[in-house]
Structure formats: structure tokens, C-alpha cells
Amino acid sequence: xxxxxxxxxxxxxxxxHRISARMTKQRAAILAxxxxxxxxxxxxxIYALVRRKLPRISLGTVxxxxxxxxxxxxxxxxxxxxxxxxxxxxxxxxxxxRCLRCGKVADVDPEMEAPAVPDKLRVAGFTVQFxxxxxxxxCAECRGNRL
Amino acid sequence: xxxxxxxxxxxxxxxxHRISARMTKQRAAILAxxxxxxxxxxxxxIYALVRRKLPRISLGTVxxxxxxxxxxxxxxxxxxxxxxxxxxxxxxxxxxxRCLRCGKVADVDPEMEAPAVPDKLRVAGFTVQFxxxxxxxxCAECRGNRL
DNA sequence: CTGGATGCAAAGGTTTTGCACGCTA
DNA sequence: TAGCGTGCAAAACCTTTGCATCCAG
Numbered sequence: 061x062x063x064x065x066x067x068x069x070x071x072x073x074x075x076x077h078r079i080s081a082r083m084t085k086q087r088a089a090i091l092a093x094x095x096x097x098x099x100x101x102x103x104x105x106i107y108a109l110v111r112r113k114l115p116r117i118s119l120g121t122v123x124x125x126x127x128x129x130x131x132x133x134x135x136x137x138x139x140x141x142x143x144x145x146x147x148x149x150x151x152x153x154x155x156x157x158r159c160l161r162c163g164k165v166a167d168v169d170p171e172m173e174a175p176a177v178p179d180k181l182r183v184a185g186f187t188v189q190f191x192x193x194x195x196x197x198x199c200a201e202c203r204g205n206r207l
Numbered sequence: 208x209x210x211x212x213x214x215x216x217x218x219x220x221x222x223x224h225r226i227s228a229r230m231t232k233q234r235a236a237i238l239a240x241x242x243x244x245x246x247x248x249x250x251x252x253i254y255a256l257v258r259r260k261l262p263r264i265s266l267g268t269v270x271x272x273x274x275x276x277x278x279x280x281x282x283x284x285x286x287x288x289x290x291x292x293x294x295x296x297x298x299x300x301x302x303x304x305r306c307l308r309c310g311k312v313a314d315v316d317p318e319m320e321a322p323a324v325p326d327k328l329r330v331a332g333f334t335v336q337f338x339x340x341x342x343x344x345x346c347a348e349c350r351g352n353r354l
Numbered sequence: 355c356t357g358g359a360t361g362c363a364a365a366g367g368t369t370t371t372g373c374a375c376g377c378t379a
Numbered sequence: 380t381a382g383c384g385t386g387c388a389a390a391a392c393c394t395t396t397g398c399a400t401c402c403a404g
Contacts, residue, residue, distance in 0.1 A: 082378055082383055094296030100303070100312035102291040103369080118386045123369060125384090126294055136295040138303065138312060143290055143369095144249040144393065147273055148283040149241030156247070156285065157333045165247035165285060166331035184313035186304045188344035197335035229358055229403055250394080265361045270394060272359090290393095291368065 081132055086110070086117050087125045094135050140196060157195040161202035168195060228279055233257070233264050234272045241282050287343060304342040308349035315342060 081087075093109045094101070101109070107122045130137040140158060146165050148156075155168040228234075240256045241248070248256070254269045277284040287305060293312050295303075302315040 084378070084384060086385070091296070094294060097296060098314065100293040100295050102293055104291065104367095106294065116386070118388095119368095120370075120387080121385055126292075128384095130294070133298060136298055138293040138295060139286070139290065143286065143292065144251065145273075145290070146247040146249050146285040147241060147253065147277070148247050148285060149238070149244060151280060151283055157330050157335060159333065160336065166333060167245065168330045183304050183315045183342060185347045186306065186313065186342070186344040187350055188304060188342045189307065190344075191340055191342045193338055193340050195330060195333070195335045195338045197333040197337075200332040203334055231359060231403070233360070263361070265363095266393095267362080267395075268360055275359095 081128060086114060086121050087129070089113050089117070090122060090125050091129060091134060094129075100138060155193045155195065157197060159199040159202050160196050161198055164199050164202075166199070228275065233261060233268050234275070236260055236264070237269060237272050238276060238281060241276075247285060302340045302342065304344060306346040306349050307343050308345055311346050311349075313346070 089110045090106060093106060103119070103122055103126060106126070107117070107119050110117055110122065126135070126137070129135045140160055140163070143163070146163075148165075150167070156165050157168055158165050236257045237253060240253060250266070250269055250273060253273070254264070254266050257264055257269065273282070273284070276282045287307055287310070290310070293310075295312075297314070303312050304315055305312050
């Protein structure tokens with residue numbers, strides 16, 4: 061995945077999706093805030109930060125812009141698809157694919173990919189307990205419905 | 208707005224202890240449903256399923272049991288820590304660590320782990336676009352506050 | 355018996371949306 | 380100017396919790 065430096069924001073997501081983009085001062089401010097940070101703020105945190113510069117910005121605008129920016133690959137969204145938590149009765153080691161559109165999850169063939177994870181390491185001051193690989197894409201149904 | 212959850216992700220995650228567990232018929236039913244399924248249902252879906260056998264079960268009970276079962280490693284929770292979506296201004300390839308207790312996210316050193324991902328594969332009928340590795344553990348702050 | 359578990363309902367928090375107006379391209 | 384984007388507020392959701400009661404161990 062190559063990334064962009066302030067490209068014309070009319071981007072195409074993998075799959076040919078065209079995204080409209082008008083660079084408003086709100087959007088610019090959100091992007092600037094996010095670029096300046098190495099933390100991984102939530103929408104609310106971003107809202108609070110941007111509000112120092114644009115006191116009248118609304119939380120709805122923050123959410124809308126985060127989506128837009130993520131779609132045009134200018135930022136990363138760390139979670140996808142209308143998030144309700146999902147559960148799995150199978151506790152054996154295996155990986156998951158998640159549909160970017162509907163959030164559905166399926167198992168990946170066990171032999172398919174073993175996540176070669178250092179089993180007890182420290183990163184960024186964290187005591188790591190485990191790791192997961194997750195694949196993202198479109199399920200058969202959503203692939204059909206998307207234009 | 209931000210909730211620094213009171214969520215104690217686990218009594219013992221990696222360890223083998225156990226958590227208070229009383230096998231009620233509700234808990235058994237939830238577990239049975241989950242074991243019988245290869246899908247990865249949400250709490251609501253599980254609620255609907257279990258209700259066919261225990262019509263008076265409440266959604267709150269489903270949530271409480273899903274947490275309990277996940278803590279005792281009988282099922283897998285596919286998402287962790289008070290979930291607000293988080294965003295990242297850095298679109299370059301890198302991995303994340305997430306705190307199981309507070310949900311905080313940090314970057315993993317870029318050279319640390321390259322997720323060796325087949326770049327265009329099909330799994331379980333999905334068209335995969337990309338993959339991610341995510342590490343889970345406890346941040347310095349939460350490690351201290353634990354127990 | 356006793357303390358953990360349940361049902362119910364209400365609260366809490368996050369994210370989305372409808373609408374009229376503003377502003378970028 | 381056109382129509383995307385914004386602010387505001389309400390709605391829609393998902394998840395958690397308080398409390399009285401129930402029941403598994």
C-alpha cells in the first residue's frame with residue numbers, strides 16, 4: 061500500500077470507488093491534527109483537539125471527515141465496519157477475514173497463514189500477550205452489491 | 208466522552224487460572240450455541256439464537272456471559288477494549304499494539320514484524336484487500352494498575 | 355445457605371442522520 | 380453557481396449497570 065502526500069483527494073479505493081473530496085478547513089484541520097500525532101486518537105479526542113482551532117466544528121463533521129479521509133487513504137481507520145463485537149466458539153489458533161462493507165467475519169483456512177509472532181516481546185512499553193492477523197476484504201454478497 | 212473503561216479485560220489471560228464460574232443454563236446455552244456455529248455472531252445474534260431455547264433470557268445476561276466466557280478462554284472475543292474507533296495519520300506500513308485494558312494503541316517498530324501477507328488471495332469466498340497484524344497486551348500504565 | 359447470576363429497565367456512550375445554510379471549486 | 384460539506388440536534392445503536400430476586404454449588 062503506497063501512500064499519498066497531499067494528493068488530489070479524488071481518490072480511487074482499491075476496486076474503483078471514486079470519492080469526492082473538497083478540502084474544507086475542517087477537513088484540513090482534522091488531517092493536520094492526525095498527521096501531527098503519533099498517538100491513535102479516537103473521534104472524540106480528535107474533536108477536542110480540532111476544537112481548539114475551530115471552536116464551532118461539530119462532532120458529526122469530525123466523523124464524516126474521518127470516514128472520507130479513510131476512504132481516500134489519507135488516514136488509517138484502525139477498526140472497520142459497524143462495530144459490534146463478534147465472538148468465536150473456536151478457541152484454536154486460526155485467522156479471520158472481515159468484510160469491509162458488512163462486517164461479517166469468516167475463518168481463514170488454518171494452514172493458510174501462521175502469524176509467526178514472537179511469543180513474548182515488549183513493544184512500545186507494552187507487555188504483549190498475543191498477536192493476531194486479520195484479513196480485510198469483501199464477502200461474496202457485498203462484492204456483488206457494491207458498484 | 209472518552210471513557211477510560213472500568214473494563215478489566217481479564218483476571219488471567221495467558222495464565223491458566225480460572226474465573227469464578229457457575230455453569231448456569233444460560234451460560235451453557237450461550238456456549239453451546241457458539242460452539243455449534245462456525246459463523247462469528249454478534250451479541251445480538253447470539254441473543255436471538257439462545258432465546259429460542261430460553262425465551263426469557265435477557266440481553267444483559269448474554270453480554271455478561273460472553274465476557275465471562277472470554278475471560279476464561281472458553282470462547283474468543285474478536286475485538287477488545289471499550290471500542291471507539293481509532294485513527295492513524297501515518298498511512299505507511301506498520302503494526303499496532305493495543306492495550307487490553309484501556310484500549311490505547313501504539314505503533315510497533317516498523318522493522319519489528321513484517322506480516323508476510325499473500326497480497327491478493329481469496330479466503331472463504333472473500334476478496335481480500337489487505338491484512339493486518341495486531342498485538343495485544345497491557346500498556347505501562349495499565350500494567351501498574353492491574354490486580 | 356450464600357454469593358454469584360439473572361431479568362428488567364434505565365442509563366451511558368458512540369456514531370449516524372435529517373435539514374437548512376454556508377462555502378469550495 | 381452547484382452541490383458537497385457544515386452545524387445542530389435528535390435518533391439510532393450497542394453495551395453496561397443497579398437492583399431485587401433466583402439458584403447453583
